[in-house]
Amino acid sequence: MTNGALAVLLLGGAAFAYSQLGTEEAASESAVRTVTASRGTVVAAVSATGAVESSRFRALSFGTSGTVEKIYVKAGDKVSKGQILARLDDAAARENLSAAKASYDSALADGTDTAQLYAAYVKARNSYREAQRTVAATVLKAPFGGTVTAVNGSVGQSNGGQSSGGQGTSGSTSTSGSTSGSGFVELADTAKLQLVGTFTESDVGKLKKGQSATVTFDALPGVSATGKVSQIEPVATTSNNVVQYPVTVTFTEVPDAVRLGQTATVEVVTGRAENVVAVPSTAISTSGGQTTVTVLQQGRQTRTPVEVGVRGTTLTEIRSGVSEGDQIVPPAVSTGTTQGGNGRFGGGFPGGGGMPGGGR
8 A cells, every 4th residue: 555545544533533523522511411491480488297186175174172073074075165174173162162151241240341341251251152163163164166185184083273363374375375284184176277387597588477388197198278377485405406496387278187296398489480491400500699590592601690679499580681491400310311402401401480381
């Protein structure tokens, strides 16, 4: 083979190799995974977990000491306001009431003409009233309609009662939603439910009273309830160096299947933007105070500054810097199959309020 022929052969081989390399580069460029900036709705929300509680709970105790004579209810019973729940043996209390009544009648008969008689009258009157309260305290009544959650006693046991007269309550109407107590009978209003969730300090700043919330339940797939933020505690709790604030969400609509104590997740919508240009939140980078996305234009990847609006978990609103239809290059992922051209991001745009998925 002559030197000229060899040169032609080498040149042809180089040209072929260059052509093949160019084809591989083009194929590599065309294989860049992109998503399309599309128009839709972006929803931002924060969430927390907790347990279903009653916003109206009482731990009820007798207002006097004595022996339990009768219990009329058990855990799970529905009761109405004023219904008798239990009573003590009131024989001694009634004897004291009869004696106090006799003293009171005698004082009335003696009159109150002198200071001494008036003092005796006042003493007898007060003793009589106290005896009446003691008799009333031997009966435990429901202060409101609700469900008995516990009965912590039995017939025949000695009851210590409360130091104050009348029907005692070792707990009062709950403001924190706690449904724990140590009363003889514990009562909760199951028609007034709430959930107390702990939100991080970054999330709680997005909350305010009156915001709507959605509650879902671990044990009830497909069942949800609605509610509103009713209280944001001003004092934080710290656990494992994480600062959190208790937030109470009061139910406005409660499905029949919901029960006290069920584990639930509350989600509060903190922002919403409709008919806006949006991209996956994971495609957005912030560094040095500048927010950017990578745009693919004519085979070139360009970092482009953008102005963002509502930031959702899956989607973020783009107010400027990217137009509808632009191809955005998301960060590389370690799993999944690389798709060529305008492939869908992770199988398409994730939820986020009806945002259309994938490229075009």
